[in-house]
Amino acid sequence: MSWDKELEELRHREGLAEQMGGEEKVARQHSRGKMDARARLAALVDPGSFREIGKIAGKASYDQDGNLEHILPAPFLFGKAEINGRPVVATADDFTIRGGAADAGISRKMVQAEKMAHELKLPIIRMIDGTGGGGSVKTLEQIGATYIPAVPGWSDVVKNLDTVPVVALALGPTAGLGAARTVASHYSIMVKGLSQLFAAGPAVVDGLGDSYRGSTDHQQAKEDLGGSAIHTRNGVVDDEVGSEAEAFARARHFLSFMPEHVGQLARRTDCSDPVRRRDHTLDSLVPRDPKQVYSMRRCLDMVFDKGTVFEIGRMWGRACITALARLDGWPVMVLASDPSYLGGSWEAKTSEKVERFVKLADRFRLPIVHLVDNPGFMIGREAEMAGTIRYGVQAMTAIYKASVPLASVVLRRAYGIAGSAMSNAENFQYRYCWPSGDWGSLPIAGGLEVAYKSDLEAADDPATELEAIRERLDKVTSPFRSAERFNVEDIIAPRDTRPLLCEFADLAWRKLYAEA
Structure with a gap:
């Protein structure tokens, strides 16, 4: 006797x-x-x-004789797959079934996907399109009662953040639990014009009498409330892309830098970019006029392995560039001041961003390279209202608590508490400084006239006296004076930055392998 009938039903x-x-x-x-x-x-x-898991799960209807009439598949798909030849858990919400709503689904499928990730130590990718939450108001009448909200399996979501790389792609309107699942990740992406994210959608917001009064056009209303232009600039989501294909490519690229789980080390790749490549353009990158800006992204392209800089979070916390990159094939996390935004001063969002990515580097054991041109924390009433010092200290604390190797390169300014957050000063300072270095407790230009007030008042020609004082201080503030006292370890020709950082990467990974 065969099981052909049952196998036919399975195929059906x-x-x-x-x-x-x-x-x-x-x-x-x-x-x-x-x-x-x-x-x-x-x-x-x-x-x-x-390889799909739970493919035939759904809500079935049967005739009076117990024969299958119809089945509504669960609006959540998951299974084991490979990305770049490495195993992962891949999941996708199905918006075609009740908009991905949980009341059309089977919560155990989502829970099992999350458990599979941390128990088998596999990266998980969530493709989110819908609410994924507790269902609609209408379902309350069907249930006959309301309930105190709880999210089944959320502890598994939390475990995954501490265990494996988590990538979330918002690929449509994501509200409630869908939004929460997007944010609970190490790397998140929205598609411009296609994705929206909110705690509750426009209709709910309007119905509750909120001050929100968006466009009468449904799509525009969603964009106004939670489009990618909002959430990739406030730090809720990391990156905005132009298409789903680009979102998939960036997800794959991000995972190529990551280990498969905490406790495993990330992989080195083959590198054809010479370790001793020296770009002489770096020698003139920083302008002599301290008020002029330059392109830090251009510096990254000249220093790291060609074509490997993968910037994350470009549109938020913009005073610091955060990226993954490679040095002689070794993966590293990059922090780099951006003097073209607020002069590189850390405000609240930048500090929050630095803290987040330092913790990411430490969790997945990626060495950190910090390129510094930081005039300090942002000052002024707005900065105080935003709580800049609290976020700044949290960023500094993350850097001091990080246990992965860190190398810093001071390109120009390093002032105040923010400047001191370039690295843990209690550890061995793997640090290089360019001849354009300018550092101290505060910029001289900001305190010169106050410090020398009596001298200037007594001078016959205050303007000439001020210029003479400035010339004297220019000599005292020379980076070579700091090097004489070993307050800075080494001043280098900017062109030597790549070879020296490749040396750091080699030693850093040697240490990480010794600890593993």
Whole structure:
């Protein structure tokens, strides 16, 4: 006796699952410029590598004789796959089934996906498109009661943040739990014009009498409330891309820098960029006029392995560039001041960003390279209202608590508490300074006239006296005076930065392998 009948039923049920929300709903998804969940999974992972788990799970209806009439698949797909040849847990919400709402789903599927990630130590990618929360108001009448909210399996989400790389792609309107699942990640992406994220959507906000009064156009209302232009600038989401294909590519790229789990070390790649490459353009990168800016991103391209700089969070906390990159094939986390934004001064959002990425580097054991041109914390009433000093100290604390090797290069300014947050001064200072270095407890220009007030008042020609004082101080503030006293370890030709940082990367990874 064979089991052909049961195998035929299995194929039938699998075929029903592959129809997702039905032809009409799938067509509507595509008409909005969105891929369906199954197409997304195929596009994200290595070809042919996805093995679905729980494919035939759903809500079935049967006739009076117990024969299957119809099945509504669960609006959440997951399984084991590979990205860049390495195993991952890949998940996707299916918006074609009740907009991805949880009351159409089976919560255990989502919980099992999260458990699979941390128990088997596999990176997890969430492709989020819908609410994924507790269902609609209408379901309360069906239940016959309300309930105190709880999120099944949220402890597994928390465990994953401490265990494996978590990537979240918001690929449509994501509200409530969908929004929470996006934010609870190490790297998150929104697609411009396609993704929106909010605690509650426009209709709910308006219904509650909030001050929000957006456009009457539904799509524009969603953009006004929670579009990528908002959330990639306030730090809720890391990056904004122009298409789903770009989101998949960036997710794969991010994971290429990461280990598969905490406790495993990230991988080195082959490098064809010479370690001893010296770009003489670096020697004139920093202008002599301290008020002039220069391109720090240009510096990154000249120092790190060619084509490897992967910037994260470009649109928020903009006074510090955060990126992943490689040195002689070794992965590193990069912090780099951006003098073109607020002169490089750390305000609250920049400090929050620095703290976040230092913790990310420490969790996944990536050495840190810090390129410094920091005139200090942002000052003024707005900065005080934003609580800049609290966020700044939290960033500094993260740097002091980090246990991975850190190298700093002072390109120009390093002033005040923010300047001292370049590294842990209690440890060995793996540090280099360019001849353009300018440091101290506060910029001389800001305190010169106050410090020499009596001298200037007594002078016959205060302007001439001020210039004479400035010339004397220029000699005292020479970086070579600091080097004489070994207050800075080494002053280097900027062109030598790459070879020296490649040496650091080699030693840093030697240490990490010894600890493993």
